[in-house]
Amino acid sequence: MIVGILILFLLPLAVRAALYASEDRPASFRDADWSSVGMLLPADADRDARFLVFTGRTGRWKGIFAVHSWIVFKPENAASWSRYDVDDWDQPLRSNAWAPDGRWFGDTPRVLVDVRGPAAAALIPKVKAAIATYGYSHSGDYRIWPGPNCNTFTATVLRAVPELETTLPSNAVSKDFRAYPYVGLTDSGTGVEASLWGLLGIKLAWVEGVEINVLGLVAGIDLRHPAVKLPGFGRVGVDDGTAVAARAREMTGDPSEAGKSKHGDYDAREYPINETGHLDRSHPANAGRFGRSHQHKSPRTSGASRSDIRTKSAGLQ
DSSP, rough: OOOIIIIIIIIHHHHHHHHHSSOOSSSSSTTOOOBBBBBOHHHHHHHHOHHHHHHHEEEGGGGGGGGGEEEEOOOOOSSSSSEEEOOOOSOOEESSSOOTTBBBTTBBBEEEEETEEOOOOOOHHHHHHHHOOTTTTTTTTTOOSSSSSHHHHHHHHHOOOGGGOOOOOTTTTTTTTTTSSSEOOOOOSSSSEEEEEETEEEEEEEEEEEEEEETTEEEEEEETTTEEEEETTEEEOOOOOOOEEOGGGOOOOOOGGTEETEEEOOOOOOOBBBBTTTTTTTSSSGGTTSSSSSOOOOOOOOOOOGGGOOOOTTTOO
């Protein structure tokens, strides 16, 4: 039994650590690239509502184990994007501290969820309500392990929109953290799980597959898109429908249409950042891109059915 646990959890982690050490990674927060990958147009260039979830490999030693995740959305006809993350600053819940499609510690993000149009418009009030009521948004609440951390926050928001039938990747450490033992439906609602504070647990579901959680590290099998789940690596197997974020101008296969959208010409501009890696709000190029504050509203009912909800990789590579 002990040998099996060592092989299943520690061996993949040791291999991942060796590979990570050989990669060219930024040594510090200040050395990392936090710039936009250029996937998202300025909010006023696309009238549709949109809701996205991004993940990116964390930095320094944490990058061996885990990814960071965040939420991005804009209502229909909104003039700015809204991005929400949790990190280990004094106030953990942060709004628009980085570009919505920004690299995370130099890592190009992956798009876990991308919903647009009426389906996104139906989700956004629920997302806002989940953010407004998140229980670990105050100074001192953040814990890198076993949680609550950034992935605890994103998982909490995703639980508020079960119609998406989605979940964070297995290497989103602390996604399963709860302040109490839990037995019930998985985050996707497609199976069952039992968990002790996110430190020990097991899941069996169509979306999550089979997951065994030991001290926040997850090993398992993806049944829907055949793959194994290994600590440090996450999924290793066939394509699961997520995609690496690409520049907006790569959305069309017609070279003559590069740099254009249905709204006409646009500039897939970068989002200037300051020396700490955060958005430089004093830079003219960032003026008006993000709202100064976000007013949360109660969820409203919607006629959107589950069949209206789709996670898409259009415009991604």
